[in-house]
Amino acid sequence: MSLCIAVLAWATPIAAQHHQHHAHPSQDTRASIELRDNTGVGVLTVRVGPLKMPPRTEHMSPPLTPIRVPFDAWYVAYEPRLVDKDGNPRPGHLLHHVELLNLNRRNFLCPLQPERMFAAGSELSDWPRLPGVGYRVTQEQRIIVAVMFHNPTDEEVSNAYLEVHIHYVLPGTSRLTNIYPAWFLVTHCGATIYDLPPGLHVKGSELVVPHSGKLLGVGGHIHDYGRQLRLENTTRKEHIATLDISLREDGRLRSIPVVVFPSPGGYRIGADDAIKATAVYDNPTGRPLPKAAMGIVVGYFVPDHDEELAALTRDPTSLWRR
Numbered sequence: 439m440s441l442c443i444a445v446l447a448w449a450t451p452i453a454a455q456h457h458q459h460h461a462h463p464s465q466d467t468r469a470s471i472e473l474r475d476n477t478g479v480g481v482l483t484v485r486v487g488p489l490k491m492p493p494r495t496e497h498m499s500p501p502l503t504p505i506r507v508p509f510d511a512w513y514v515a516y517e518p519r520l521v522d523k524d525g526n527p528r529p530g531h532l533l534h535h536v537e538l539l540n541l542n543r544r545n546f547l548c549p550l551q552p553e554r555m556f557a558a559g560s561e562l563s564d565w566p567r568l569p570g571v572g573y574r575v576t577q578e579q580r581i582i583v584a585v586m587f588h589n590p591t592d593e594e595v596s597n598a599y600l601e602v603h604i605h606y607v608l609p610g611t612s613r614l615t616n617i618y619p620a621w622f623l624v625t626h627c628g629a630t631i632y633d634l635p636p637g638l639h640v641k642g643s644e645l646v647v648p649h650s651g652k653l654l655g656v657g658g659h660i661h662d663y664g665r666q667l668r669l670e671n672t673t674r675k676e677h678i679a680t681l682d683i684s685l686r687e688d689g690r691l692r693s694i695p696v697v698v699f700p701s702p703g704g705y706r707i708g709a710d711d712a713i714k715a716t717a718v719y720d721n722p723t724g725r726p727l728p729k730a731a732m733g734i735v736v737g738y739f740v741p742d743h744d745e746e747l748a749a750l751t752r753d754p755t756s757l758w759r760r
Contacts, residue, residue, distance in 0.1 A: 472486075480605060516556045523599065531591075535659070551627065556602070559691065568654055617654065624642050641719075649743070671713055679697045
């Protein structure tokens with residue numbers, strides 16, 4: 439059975455939020471965030487839309503509107519999709535990026551920020567389920583859906599929706615080990631997006647992991663013309679993972695691989711180990727591209743002492759810098 443839990447309407451048309459080369463009249467359509475629970479299969483769906491975007495819309499972001507977690511659960515897998523009003527697929531290039539942030543939790547690598555739960559870009563990569571683990575949420579926690587769209591085509595886009603399907607497990611049905619998303623940004627703890635100069639460009643940054651534990655696997659997030667993401671332990675001078683990006687012939691992003699480390703050990707990280715993430719781009723356009731690059735390696739982290747990370751809460755009403 440599918441139940442609509444919440445519908446949050448935005449006070450302004452989503453099309454009025456865009457930034458573009460040329461002005462276009464705003465649309466009349468009102469957009470919303472809808473939260474729907476399919477209890478039969480254990481899937482929550484976050485649905486954003488409908489979207490209307492004029493041709494050549496550069497960036498369009500709806501307001502940051504929190505949704506409330508409807509019940510205690512572990513979130514175990516994520517599936518992002520762009521669809522029309524009937525559920526048929528739409529091209530992924532309309533999505534710049536989407537992030538889910540838990541406002542009640544602190545990011546254990548960047549403590550001034552909320553905990554990022556999930557993110558995706560135009561590649562629309564699924565986050566698969568890993569056996570025996572899950573991301574713990576509790577009822578009434580506040581989740582921000584931070585999303586940016588763009589329309590690089592010469593055609594208007596209408597009646598498009600972003601859906602994120604979240605697979606969950608209820609506490610009474612199973613006991614899972616808690617995982618904590620570890621976000622290794624090439625911009626350290628600063629803004630995730632940065633300008634991309636022409637030609638080959640390499641950017642990296644180190645983050646110190648204050649807790650010992652293990653990484654179960656890593657994926658990543660990068661934009662068009664991205665060639666590679668790398669993760670290394672500079673304290674121990676060890677290579678952790680290399681993600682070679684699959685691009686289309688025009689340099690646009692096709693897919694990003696996922697690396698799962700051998701179980702049960704995973705990749706061990708010691709307390710205060712410095713972990714470096716690096717993003718490699720090759721911009722063939724011959725010109726700088728403002729706000730065009732991101733570089734993030736994301737891993738599922740299982741701490742040796744769960745109580746240390748479980749204690750990292752924050753006031754969900756407090757502000758933070760993106």
